[in-house]
Structure formats: structure tokens, C-alpha cells
Amino acid sequence: MGQTWINNLMAEAKFINNAAHILKLVQAGTPADQALRESLTQDRHYTAPLERREISRAVFAYYRWWRWLNPKDSLQKQLEAALVLRDRFDKDPANIKAEALAARAVPDWVKTEMAVIPADWLRQLQRDPTLWIRAKAGTGAAIAAQLGLCTSATQAPDALRYGGITDLYRTAEFQSGAFEIQDLASQLVSHACAPQPGETWWDACAGEGGKTMHLSDLMQNKGLLWASDRSARRLTKLKERAARAQVFNCRVAPWEGTAQLPTKTKFDGVLVDAPCSGLGTWQRNPHARWTTTPKDITELSVIQTQLLNHIAPSLKPGGRLIYAVCTLSRAETTAVADAFTTAHPEYELISPFPDPKSQTPAPITLWPHELNANGMFIAAWKKR
Numbered sequence: 001m002g003q004t005w006i007n008n009l010m011a012e013a014k015f016i017n018n019a020a021h022i023l024k025l026v027q028a029g030t031p032a033d034q035a036l037r038e039s040l041t042q043d044r045h046y047t048a049p050l051e052r053r054e055i056s057r058a059v060f061a062y063y064r065w066w067r068w069l070n071p072k073d074s075l076q077k078q079l080e081a082a083l084v085l086r087d088r089f090d091k092d093p094a095n096i097k098a099e100a101l102a103a104r105a106v107p108d109w110v111k112t113e114m115a116v117i118p119a120d121w122l123r124q125l126q127r128d129p130t131l132w133i134r135a136k137a138g139t140g141a142a143i144a145a146q147l148g149l150c151t152s153a154t155q156a157p158d159a160l161r162y163g164g165i166t167d168l169y170r171t172a173e174f175q176s177g178a179f180e181i182q183d184l185a186s187q188l189v190s191h192a193c194a195p196q197p198g199e200t201w202w203d204a205c206a207g208e209g210g211k212t213m214h215l216s217d218l219m220q221n222k223g224l225l226w227a228s229d230r231s232a233r234r235l236t237k238l239k240e241r242a243a244r245a246q247v248f249n250c251r252v253a254p255w256e257g258t259a260q261l262p263t264k265t266k267f268d269g270v271l272v273d274a275p276c277s278g279l280g281t282w283q284r285n286p287h288a289r290w291t292t293t294p295k296d297i298t299e300l301s302v303i304q305t306q307l308l309n310h311i312a313p314s315l316k317p318g319g320r321l322i323y324a325v326c327t328l329s330r331a332e333t334t335a336v337a338d339a340f341t342t343a344h345p346e347y348e349l350i351s352p353f354p355d356p357k358s359q360t361p362a363p364i365t366l367w368p369h370e371l372n373a374n375g376m377f378i379a380a381w382k383k384r
């Protein structure tokens, strides 16, 4: 029944025209996720939630299959072709050959920026992403029962994969702060930090506070959690979200990322969730595949190295420093981690998730096709 409704909807010229209208906004310079958010939430034109969802899927399908499309065709025709490709791939991923994915799913420069390009990663990039929820510590089963259509993750406690189509932001549980929408890879970053109740932590690139709220939850709201960012707008949003989630142990302070730190406090742990090129988010945000450049990677790797260097003096002996980036380029991951290890003999490299079977500490790469989530690189050090 639902599928028939969707098929009928997609056959309508109006549906394709609505999606093409959003693509025009993107082509005029608005990032796809922003154009979708603004058009679908502010324009009263799009009323049915299923229609909104399918328009988003169509716009993202356009950028997933972009290099298969004929740019001389009208946007409407290209969209129709993208939806046909999506359906063929969803029916059986083998319908699209691995060679074609390697040649077209990502820009050519990726070959020189990534150490390996797994065929399974390219295949994963062409799928719709999974929606992950983070329930407050110890409440995963209860939230799953309340929302329905949830599957528990094996990799993180209280992480739930949501398979429904309800707008979760409008649920009473979300409004009361009982859960957050947060990718599984992001949740694993806070688990790698493993802050203890009563400790003093710093979320140095806190943004809108996705990980700040998780760190506070893991600390059982006890101890002190500094949250900083260079963007005042993001910190304002963080404060709103923290109030909803009833985070009481957080102190917010702006920080430009320079050697002038926001406090003289010495920390038990610092998380540097650094700005990055975001190659790990290309499944969720396929438009970024075609707007990100190697120059971004070079510039961001300089900023990442500087952030770590500036933060290094702020940890107590025995304190843990965690570096996370949702990207997969060599320059922003292993190269930044290796440079920090070499430049800071006062820090010992440790494994983000201790593995009793492994003798050699090493950073970890979380791959989208293995986790069914964003890609993420995590490195960890302990101050000697």
C-alpha cells in the first residue's frame, strides 16, 4: 500500500518539478541539506510528510547518481534517470558494476587522498543512510518500546537504528530530551572518550553540542564539562539543546582555536572533534562529494594539527586526549595523528577502544560499510 503510494507520487510531474525546484536552489549555491531543510520546512506547499521524505530522497539520489546522468538533459529528466538507477541498485546492488562505482561514485581526486578505497565503501555510498538514535544512558530498551521500529546496535549501548517514517523531532520523547538523533559513529567517539562521573573534560570543538550532551550523559551529569567552539551561533544552539536534555554540568566558552585557551583548568580528558572535509558523511550528504576539494583537505589538515598543538598543554598527567574527524583522507587522519605523536613525546599513543588481543596501540577507522553509519577516524593519547 505504502509502496504503491510512493510509486504513484513519483510518477507525478508535480513531484519531479518540486524536487527539480530544490535542485535549482542548490545549483544557485545553497548546500543541498540546507536547501531541503529550508524548502521543506518553511514552504507550506509541501504538506504530506511522506512527500517531503521522498523529495529529500530524490534530491540525494540525484547527487548519488550524478556522474551517470546526462548534463544536457533537463533537470526533470536527469532526476527521473537518477530514480531509475536508484531502483535498479536497490533491487540488486550487483546491477551496478564495481568498476562503474569506482569510476563514478566519487570524484577522481579521492584516489590520491585516501590510502585505500574499498569497493564495499563505494557501494555503501549509493544507499540511503540509516537513521540512528541515542537514548539516554540505560534507557535504550524503554525508548525502543515507546517509539517502535527500533533495532539495538551491537557496537554501543543505547544506540538504536530507527526504521520508521515518523518525524522524530515532533515526538514527546524527543521534546523532553529522552533521546537525540545522532549517528552511530559519533556516539562511538564519546564512548572512546569514556569520561567518568566527577572528572573534568573539555569538548573543544563542541559545535551544536551533539557529543557534549553524550559526554555529560556518560558522566551522569557529575563533574565539569567545558564546551567551546569558534562559532557563537553554534554555541547558542548548544545551550538550547543542553537545556532540553537537562545537562547541568556544562560550562560554555567561546574559543577561536588559538594558543589562547578559554581556561587555565587542567583536564582529565579533552575531545578534539575537529573541523574536517567530511568524506565520512558522503553517504548521508552526497552533494558534498562534488563540492569538496583537495585544497579543503590540505587547509583543514593544517587547522587540525594546530588545534591539537594548542590543546596539548591543557591536560593533566594521565589525562586522555581524543582526536576525531568524520573523514577518511590520509592527510587529516593518520598524517595528523603521526605528526602529533612525533611532536609530543609527552603523549603516549593509546588505542581508542582497548583491545586485549592487540599489543600495539593504534588509531581506528570506522568505515560506513562496516558500521552502517558515517565514516570516522579516532586517535587517542595519554599524557605521560
Ligand SMILES: C[S@@+](CC[C@H](N)C(=O)[O-])C[C@H]1O[C@@H](n2cnc3c(N)ncnc32)[C@H](O)[C@@H]1O
Pocket: 186, 204, 205, 206, 207, 208, 209, 210, 211, 212, 229, 230, 231, 234, 255, 256, 257, 258, 273, 274, 275, 276, 303, 307
Ligand atoms: C565536526 S564539527 C563539531 C561537531 C560537534 N562536536 C558535534 O558533535 O555536534 C567541528 C567544529 O569545529 C569548529 N571549528 C572550526 N574551526 C575551528 C577552529 N579553528 N577553532 C575552534 N573551533 C573550530 C566548527 O565551528 C565546528 O563547530
